[in-house]
Amino acid sequence: xxxxxxxxxxxxxxxxxxxxxxxxxxxxxxxxxxxxxxxxxxxxxxxxxxxxxxxxxxxxxxxxxxxxxxxxxxxxxxxxxxxxxxxxxxxxxxxxxxxxxxxxxxxxxxxxxxxxxxxxxxxxxxxxxxxxxxxxxxxxxxxxxxxxxxxxxxxxxxxxxxxxxxxxxxxxxxxxxxxxxxxxxxxxxxxxxxxxxxxxxxxxxxxxxxxxxxxxxxxxxxxxxxxxxxxxxxxxxxxxxxxxxxxxxxxxxxxxxxxxxxxxxxxxxxxxxxxxxxxxxxxxxxxxxxxxxxxxxxxxxxxxxxxxxxxxxxxxxxxxxxxxxxxxxxxxxxxxxxxxxxxxxxxxxxxxxxxxxxxxxxxxxxxxxxxxxxxxxx
Amino acid sequence: xxxxxxxxxxxxxxxxxxxxxxxxxxxxxxxxxxxxxxxxxxxxxxxxxxxxxxxxxxxxxxxxxxxxxxxxxxxxxxxxxxxxxxxxxxxxxxxxxxxxxxxxxxxxxxxxxxxxxxxxxxxxxxxxxxxxxxxxxxxxxxxxxxxxxxxxxxxxxxxxxxxxxxxxxxxxxxxxxxxxxxxxxxxxxxxxxxxxxxxxxxxxxxxxxxxxxxxxxxxxxxxxxxxxxxxxxxxxxxxxxxxxxxxxxxxxxxxxxxxxxxxxxxxxxxxxxxxxxxxxxxxxxxxxxxxxxxxxxxxxxxxxxxxx
Ligand SMILES: Nc1ncnc2c1ncn2[C@@H]1O[C@H](COP(=O)(O)OP(=O)(O)O)[C@@H](O)[C@H]1O
Ligand SMILES: [Mg+2]
Numbered sequence: 001x002x003x004x005x006x007x008x009x010x011x012x013x014x015x016x017x018x019x020x021x022x023x024x025x026x027x028x029x030x031x032x033x034x035x036x037x038x039x040x041x042x043x044x045x046x047x048x049x050x051x052x053x054x055x056x057x058x059x060x061x062x063x064x065x066x067x068x069x070x071x072x073x074x075x076x077x078x079x080x081x082x083x084x085x086x087x088x089x090x091x092x093x094x095x096x097x098x099x100x101x102x103x104x105x106x107x108x109x110x111x112x113x114x115x116x117x118x119x120x121x122x123x124x125x126x127x128x129x130x131x132x133x134x135x136x137x138x139x140x141x142x143x144x145x146x147x148x149x150x151x152x153x154x155x156x157x158x159x160x161x162x163x164x165x166x167x168x169x170x171x172x173x174x175x176x177x178x179x180x181x182x183x184x185x186x187x188x189x190x191x192x193x194x195x196x197x198x199x200x201x202x203x204x205x206x207x208x209x210x211x212x213x214x215x216x217x218x219x220x221x222x223x224x225x226x227x228x229x230x231x232x233x234x235x236x237x238x239x240x241x242x243x244x245x246x247x248x249x250x251x252x253x254x255x256x257x258x259x260x261x262x263x264x265x266x267x268x269x270x271x272x273x274x275x276x277x278x279x280x281x282x283x284x285x286x287x288x289x290x291x292x293x294x295x296x297x298x299x300x301x302x303x304x305x306x307x308x309x310x311x312x313x314x315x316x317x318x319x320x321x322x323x324x325x326x327x328x329x330x331x332x333x334x335x336x337x338x339x340x341x342x343x344x345x346x347x348x349x350x351x352x353x354x355x356x357x358x359x360x361x362x363x364x365x366x367x368x369x370x371x372x373x374x375x376x377x378x
Numbered sequence: 379x380x381x382x383x384x385x386x387x388x389x390x391x392x393x394x395x396x397x398x399x400x401x402x403x404x405x406x407x408x409x410x411x412x413x414x415x416x417x418x419x420x421x422x423x424x425x426x427x428x429x430x431x432x433x434x435x436x437x438x439x440x441x442x443x444x445x446x447x448x449x450x451x452x453x454x455x456x457x458x459x460x461x462x463x464x465x466x467x468x469x470x471x472x473x474x475x476x477x478x479x480x481x482x483x484x485x486x487x488x489x490x491x492x493x494x495x496x497x498x499x500x501x502x503x504x505x506x507x508x509x510x511x512x513x514x515x516x517x518x519x520x521x522x523x524x525x526x527x528x529x530x531x532x533x534x535x536x537x538x539x540x541x542x543x544x545x546x547x548x549x550x551x552x553x554x555x556x557x558x559x560x561x562x563x564x565x566x567x568x569x570x571x572x573x574x575x576x577x578x579x580x581x582x583x584x585x586x587x588x589x590x591x592x593x594x595x596x597x598x599x600x601x602x603x604x605x606x607x608x609x610x611x612x613x614x615x616x617x618x619x620x621x622x623x624x625x626x627x628x629x630x631x632x633x634x635x636x637x638x639x640x641x642x643x644x645x646x647x648x649x650x651x652x653x654x655x656x657x658x659x660x661x662x663x664x665x666x667x668x669x670x671x672x673x674x675x676x677x678x679x680x681x682x683x684x685x686x
Contacts, residue, residue, distance in 0.1 A: 047581070050581075050585050051584070051585075052581045052584065052585070071584070072581075072584040072585045073584060073585075073587045073588065073589065075585075077585060078585070079581075079582070079585050081578050081581070081582060083576075083578055085576065085578040085579055085581065085582040086582075087579060087582070087583075087596075087597065087600075088601075088684070088686040089600040089601065089603075089684035089686070098583075098586050098588075098596070099586040099587055102586060102587040102588055102592060103587060132686065146582075146586070150586070150587070
């Protein structure tokens, strides 16, 4: 085990559609993140994989086995709940031993395996404590042990870091990654934090309102967002999005926004566009793909620094053009003052163009939304 | 300079003290109604009972101090031992029945069923109905000649039974009615306890491989143990004090004294025989016994209770 496959999965609670026709292929031994804002159906997908919920429509496969009707007891998955759901009346040891005890393993064997996994997760000194006597981070580790001790085919983590403070989050992030690699276990990680998804996962599925938006490696999602939602949800600081329209002059294609913003669209990016002047577009570019230039004459855009935000290693410059704002990332050492007028040059190979009606990307490879491509929608 | 500081500090302390006194006064004022009721209706009567138990008194003649003679008389009387035996019979049957049935009903109602509040009301109605009224109704049901129970049982070829008139069945009849009447109270308590259990514990247990039966054993029971403990303690106290339905349904202690329980004996001694000293001594003994039982339960059961 196990390649996990979700085929046209829909889950409704009464009139609420929590998950809508989602298809996913989750490869063996990798970390896959389900990313999306709160309420987009991430937990529901996890609980369907665990067997707690039954899909309203569609099928779930573990390898070639259709598991829709298989109860959680027989699925051999480990789940770390967002709230940890440790048994409050049991010590950490008893909590971790519980799945083994139910399998009626001999006492000595249970002892051995609990200690083994406690060693890996480094909670050996907590085993006598009850959940009420542990901090959030410690409970989280115990919950992880309980999920791992039965050597599950599939490890499901529901927002494993959301209840930890910033420092512990960083530590635990690395820790989970280390344990996952050490055990080589297929892992699905649910998170609403794009940094978490991008840093921990081998591939990320972005969800919005129960609908899969895009599925790919973090690099793909960052470099070729399939739509406006993915573009704006991923990346920190978020992508600049400018509203404007196409303009043609002397056979060349320009993007114009307001009076002061005009940018030649490179032929590569323009390829996917219909050549209709006046077409409304949204242009996206990440703050790190804008460069400040001193040669004002050459720069396509010129703007006055409206705000300087210090981010530690970087500075974020905020320019205003009419009611549109453009953020540019520069090194912290970059000498700049509020009110200064600077030239801005976009790295045109990193331009994204979106249709404002559908939100879909008009540039980039056509396989942008490839997750459901090989299945017919129901 | 120094003086000004000390003066100011003194004034500050005085103001603080005054404020503390004021706050205490407010607090005690709020406590007054409750504590007045407690003092006049609980503490003073309890003290009076202890005091009276050392006297002979029939309300008419002056009180006469007799020391522990009332207690000695109790332990020599046959009725006392009959009453003790009957009381234990009542408690020993009614309490486990009530506990198990109410737990069962609560578990059933805790399934996701429609109209939960309707059923809850149905089960709770007997609890808030006057015991005298309920007893009267059950006397009709138990009527040996044209009671509903005998009528229904005749269809399955049973009976007729003499129920409350039969020395062998009278106590059992009272117990059945008491269980029916008291059930709803525990059902509501158990239901509240069950609904307090975090549903994700069951999900976690299912994923860990627990069958529904194992989930009941490893999750429900330990999580419900504080409620069970409370129900048990209160149940023991209330069952030992059973009186009203016994008095209404089987007046005079029932056929061949078969439903003569301790509180009924106390009542007889006080208001039929006008032996207030002896009645008080009996009350003291009952109180001490219940106290002892409660302490024993705390000693042996409380460690098994899992408070989250
Ligand atoms: N058991 C349930 N009953 C009814 N609605 C539910 C239930 N579980 C989830 N939902 C609804 O489904 C949607 C998705 O929920 P969830 O999967 O918990 O979101 P996420 O984990 O992404 O925050 C939400 O609108 C939520 O209200
Ligand atoms: Mg969730």
